[in-house]
Each structure stands twice: as C-alpha cells, then as structure tokens.
Amino acid sequence: MNGPEGEAPPREEFDPSGLDADASARAGITATAEPGDPAMGLLLAEHGAARVWEALVHRERIPPPAGTDQGAHSARLERWRTRAAAVDVDALSAQAAELGARLVLPGDPEWPGQLDPLAERRPYALWVRGARDLRHACLRSVAVVGSRAASAYGLHVAGEFGHALAERSWAVVSGGAYGIDGAAHRGTLAGGATTVVVLACGLDISYPRGHENLFADVAARGVLISEHPPGTSPTRRGFLVRNRLIAALTPGTVVVEAGLRSGAMNTATHARELCRVLMAVPGPVTSALSAGCHRLLRDWQAVCVTDAADIIEQVGRIGEDLRPVDGPVLAEDRLDATARRILDSLRGRRWTGTATVAAAAGVGLDTALRHLGLLAAGGFVERGPGGWRAESGARKPHGDRVAP
Known part of the structure; x- marks a missing residue:
C-alpha cells in the first residue's frame, strides 16, 4: 500500500x-x-x-x-x-528458501483469514514469495479477472482499474495470465500499490513465460502465492482450482471481459458461492468477449461498475467508502433500500437461514446472499453455523470506524 x-x-x-x-x-x-x-x-x-x-x-x-x-x-x-x-520435505523447503519463498500455514500471522470459509477446500498451506505480507496485502483488495485474449478496450479498462485502485491504496488480486490479469497487475504496480498473483504452478516456474519480468516486479513489490510446491508444472485443472483462491482472498470480484465459458466465469461462480460481491463491466453487445459479463449483469445480479469509485463503493467499509452525501447521517442510513430491509428482517431474531431472510425481506435468494455478504463485510451482520444474525452494535455513528 x-x-x-x-x-x-x-x-x-x-x-x-x-x-x-x-x-x-x-x-x-x-x-x-x-x-x-x-x-x-x-x-x-x-x-x-x-x-x-x-x-x-x-x-x-x-x-x-x-x-x-x-x-x-x-x-x-x-x-x-x-x-x-x-x-x-527438506529438499522442497531448501528449494523454496533458494527462491526467497516461504511457507504460510493456516493460523499463521500472515495467513489471510478470508480463505477459511472455503472449509474443507481451504489450502493445506501456501507457498509465498514476495516482499509484502500476504494477509496485509489482502486487507483492502479487489479481484480483477477476465479474458486472456482481451480486446484493446478490456486491456485499457483493466489497466485503468488497477491504477485508480492503487491510487486509493487498494490492492489487486489476479491470476497473472495474459490479457486482463496482466493489465490489472501492471496498472496496480504503476499506481504504487501491492498486487497479488495467484499461480497454478510452483513459484519457480514463470507461466506464462512472457510474464517472467512481471513476476519479478511483483516479487519485489507485491506477493506471488501458490498451493503447489516448487517444481510443479501447471495443468488445466490447476487453473480452475486456483480460481477459488482469487475469489476468496478479496471481498469482491470484478469481471472485465469474459466469454460465456471461461476461467473468469469460473472465478465469478466461486465469488457468488462465497457470498462475495460480484461486479462486471459492460461491453459492446457485438463482442463475444463481453457476453459473459452481460450474462452476469442480466442473470446473476452482478453490479455494473465503470470506474474504481464504483468498485470501492461495493467492497469498501460501509459508511466510509461510499460516495459522499450531504449532511450528517448514520452509517446505516447509507445502505440501499434492499440492504436495510434485509438488516431489519434480522433484528430481534436469533440465527436465521438465508432462505428465511430472503422471504422476510421480499427478495430473491441470490439478492439476499449478495447483500448479506456486503452487510457482513461492514460489520452489520455475522454468519454462523445456524445462519445469519444482526450484530448487537450495528447502529454506529457516522464518525465511527466500521470494521470490514
């Protein structure tokens, strides 16, 4: 940052x-x-x-x-x-040390707690290389993903998003691939912030090879991570499994360009399953590269975003990172009507299931999940084994800090 x-x-x-x-x-x-x-x-x-x-x-x-x-x-x-x-194991550890890499375990100070909701699909450990602390880098972060064969429009948008987010001290998490991933990483580094690359191979392998210099820059100013030990080559399945980490590490995922069947759509699926904010960039209706984004907007209730301010409004701290409004208000008063209905439906209740919340608020299940995730990020509700419940201290004055 x-x-x-x-x-x-x-x-x-x-x-x-x-x-x-x-x-x-x-x-x-x-x-x-x-x-x-x-x-x-x-x-x-x-x-x-x-x-x-x-x-x-x-x-x-x-x-x-x-x-x-x-x-x-x-x-x-x-x-x-x-x-x-x-x-x-000793040889693996020595190889990692030669790379300047380290092993981060669940429960370590550097472990990102955002990965824990993956439950039994959580990484066994993470091989990490880079000058920055992984957990610290992900505290204010956004996943930016999209097509490898990106258009000039998509590359421009991804680079601008990365740079503008960096100027506001937000990190970008992505997969280090050609196209949208690379543009977002480069834009973030150019803006002076941290970027996190999630690899589908060992940290000693630069894949794609054309991004060898980019990965060296990230190691110097950001973080590269992998679930695989050194020496592991990438596989098709490995890329798909890796996508769940990109979605889990951040409170929200932005899809800049994506075909109907693509890795970016796979990442979007993981984001929705984890109740993270899902965002998409509209594109030309004639472009197959934007067909996936348009489906996310039309059928998945993704939020339409066109600049960094739109993104931060969705994933930032409720009451702090929203666009300015006039007059003194409570942080809760900045919630949209749907979020307020959902929050009101939880007041006075014990743990409540998502379907019950949706019915009480009069919204669809997907809408309820998306808003509950945002409310949880703002400290208004919490999730437990029995469902959701309102936090006892949800009403906070405008000047108080609302923890993510």
Missing part, C-alpha cells in the same frame, strides 16, 4: 531447518494431494496434519471421516501414500 502506514512489516528470512512437525507435514501434503481436495481437508480437520502425514509416510491406517465411503477412502490413501513416498 502507499505511504508508511500501508507498508507491510519486514519479512523474516525463511529458515527451512526451522519447520515444526505441522509445517513439515503440510509442506509434504502440498506435494501429495491435489489442491482443494475436500477428502484431504476433512482428514486434516479431524486428525491434524502431523498425524495424517505420518500415516501416509509410514503406510499406516487412518480412519476416514464420518460418512466417507470406505472403498473410495482406501483408494485415495493408496494414491497419496505412493506420492508421499517420493516427497523429500
């Missing part, structure tokens, strides 16, 4: 010899199980990483989570045991 207050704390040099049992186990598991495998996620939640890794390395039996098919569990264990036998 810009200025001394936005600078990330200094990074300590990664010491591969200092890995504890949990870190060593999770490093090994990143080389053993496919990222985002819910079966492994459930095992880690139930038994812990050290126990799971020990069982794989020593070919010991480990009970399956409740409700798991025993035959499928046994087949997965055998596949993981075979891979684990070929993994040298």
Whole structure:
C-alpha cells in the first residue's frame, strides 16, 4: 500500500531447518494431494496434519471421516501414500528458501483469514514469495479477472482499474495470465500499490513465460502465492482450482471481459458461492468477449461498475467508502433500500437461514446472499453455523470506524 502506514512489516528470512512437525507435514501434503481436495481437508480437520502425514509416510491406517465411503477412502490413501513416498520435505523447503519463498500455514500471522470459509477446500498451506505480507496485502483488495485474449478496450479498462485502485491504496488480486490479469497487475504496480498473483504452478516456474519480468516486479513489490510446491508444472485443472483462491482472498470480484465459458466465469461462480460481491463491466453487445459479463449483469445480479469509485463503493467499509452525501447521517442510513430491509428482517431474531431472510425481506435468494455478504463485510451482520444474525452494535455513528 502507499505511504508508511500501508507498508507491510519486514519479512523474516525463511529458515527451512526451522519447520515444526505441522509445517513439515503440510509442506509434504502440498506435494501429495491435489489442491482443494475436500477428502484431504476433512482428514486434516479431524486428525491434524502431523498425524495424517505420518500415516501416509509410514503406510499406516487412518480412519476416514464420518460418512466417507470406505472403498473410495482406501483408494485415495493408496494414491497419496505412493506420492508421499517420493516427497523429500527438506529438499522442497531448501528449494523454496533458494527462491526467497516461504511457507504460510493456516493460523499463521500472515495467513489471510478470508480463505477459511472455503472449509474443507481451504489450502493445506501456501507457498509465498514476495516482499509484502500476504494477509496485509489482502486487507483492502479487489479481484480483477477476465479474458486472456482481451480486446484493446478490456486491456485499457483493466489497466485503468488497477491504477485508480492503487491510487486509493487498494490492492489487486489476479491470476497473472495474459490479457486482463496482466493489465490489472501492471496498472496496480504503476499506481504504487501491492498486487497479488495467484499461480497454478510452483513459484519457480514463470507461466506464462512472457510474464517472467512481471513476476519479478511483483516479487519485489507485491506477493506471488501458490498451493503447489516448487517444481510443479501447471495443468488445466490447476487453473480452475486456483480460481477459488482469487475469489476468496478479496471481498469482491470484478469481471472485465469474459466469454460465456471461461476461467473468469469460473472465478465469478466461486465469488457468488462465497457470498462475495460480484461486479462486471459492460461491453459492446457485438463482442463475444463481453457476453459473459452481460450474462452476469442480466442473470446473476452482478453490479455494473465503470470506474474504481464504483468498485470501492461495493467492497469498501460501509459508511466510509461510499460516495459522499450531504449532511450528517448514520452509517446505516447509507445502505440501499434492499440492504436495510434485509438488516431489519434480522433484528430481534436469533440465527436465521438465508432462505428465511430472503422471504422476510421480499427478495430473491441470490439478492439476499449478495447483500448479506456486503452487510457482513461492514460489520452489520455475522454468519454462523445456524445462519445469519444482526450484530448487537450495528447502529454506529457516522464518525465511527466500521470494521470490514
């Protein structure tokens, strides 16, 4: 971020010899199980990483989570045991240290808590390279995604978004691909802010190769992350699995250009599933590259955005980052009519399911989910195992800070 207050704390040099049992186990598991495998996620939640890794390395039996098919569990264990036998955790850690990379685990100070709602699909750990602190970089961030074969219009919009967001101390998260991703990353760096690249391969592999210099710039001024250990080549499935992280790391995703069937639409799906704000840029009705954006606007209730101010109004702190209004008002009074109805429907209730909230407020399920996500980001509501409920301190004076 810009200025001394936005600078990330200094990074300590990664010491591969200092890995504890949990870190060593999770490093090994990143080389053993496919990222985002819910079966492994459930095992880690139930038994812990050290126990799971020990069982794989020593070919010991480990009970399956409740409700798991025993035959499928046994087949997965055998596949993981075979891979684990070929993994040298010390060598992986040393290779990462040579790259200037580090391993970040769930619960570490640098771990972005935004990833935790992925539940059993949460990363086992993250390999991270860069001068900035990952969690700090994602505190005020927006995902900007779109087509690789972008038009001149799309490249211009993505670059302008990145630069204008950077000038307002917002980071951009994207996938480092050609087209929209690269333009957004470059615009953000040119604006003097942090950008986060989420790779679908090991941090030692520049993919696409034409972005080798861009990735070097990001390492110096931003953050590169991957679920894969060094030496892992990209795969088609890896790109799709990676997209859930791009959506999860930020409170909102902007789709600049996208075909009807594209990786950007896949990222948009993850954003909607996670109840994050979904935004899209309109384009020419004759352009196939904007067909996906128009579907998001028409059928998915995505918010139409045309500049950085539009984006920040959607993902910023409620009561602080909205466009200015005249006169002293309560932060809650800046909510739109739909958000106020949804908030009012939760007052006086205990935990309430999304469908019940939607019915009480007289809105569709998708509309309720989108507004509940925004209200949660502003501290007006909270989500728990039983659904949603209004925060007891939701009414805050205009001058008070509303935490995201």
